[in-house]
Amino acid sequence: MxxxxxxxxxxxxxxxxxxKTWDVNVVNGLFSPQELNIAPGDSVRWPNNDGADHAIVQTTAGARTCNNLAGGFNSGRKTKGQAYMRTFPTAGAINYKDGIGANCVKGTVGTINVGTAGNGGSSGTATATGSTTAAPITSPTNKPNGAxxxxxxxxxxxxxxxxxxxxxx
Structure with a gap:
């Protein structure tokens, strides 16, 4: 041979x-979708198309919280037009928040389920918190972007x- x-x-x-690369947007001060199911090796991009600054900060495991995870990822301050992207190679649930001011306390939190929830991203669906089929608020972020x-x-x-x-x- x-x-x-x-x-x-x-x-x-x-x-x-x-x-695949998935987008999570900030819409009306909240992440959309707030919960995203992806496959191991997929990437998530948080474009800041909002008028305010935002920072994507990993939080402690378990229930969503505003407590930073020691050694977790932190995008730093992102202004309008900037984006943060991260690849998630291994299975697990990763919680994150908006680390600017009181945004987290106001509910700007989210979860990335890597190969652990539902379909593990294989069918390309994203779910919003409290629902299994809800679409993102204003844009089709439940589909991978681009090539x-x-x-x-x-x-x-x-x-x-x-x-x-x-x-x-």
Whole structure:
């Protein structure tokens, strides 16, 4: 059996192309959707199209809270037009809040369920808090945005696969 660069590259690239990027927006001072089900390896992007500044800050596990998770992610202050994006490689529930001022206390909190709730993102549905089928408030954020997202890690795999394929030829 002849091994080609294309067959080796396919082993590494196919999983990377399956990864999706999902948007969570701030609408009327709340995350939309507040709860999002994704698959491991998917990314979430929080674009700030709101008039106010926002910061995406990971909170402690369990029930949603406004307590920062020590060592958790923190986007820093994002102004209108800026975005924060994070890839979630492993299963679990990740809670987060808006870390600016009293926004968290006012309810600007959310949860990313990575491969743990419902379909694990495989069918591409997002759920709003308290509902299993509610759509986001004003935009179709329950669908991945744009083209497949190629992570830096998958780019490295592609390069290695191409190199190995060239050696085999």
């Amino acid at each position: 002849k091994i080609t660069a294309l067959s080796v590259a396919a082993l590494f690239v196919a999983p990377a192309l399956a990864a 497949p997202y190629l992570t830096p890690e998958s780019s490295i795999f592609l390069g290695v696969a191409a190199f190995i394929g060239a050696l085999v030829l």
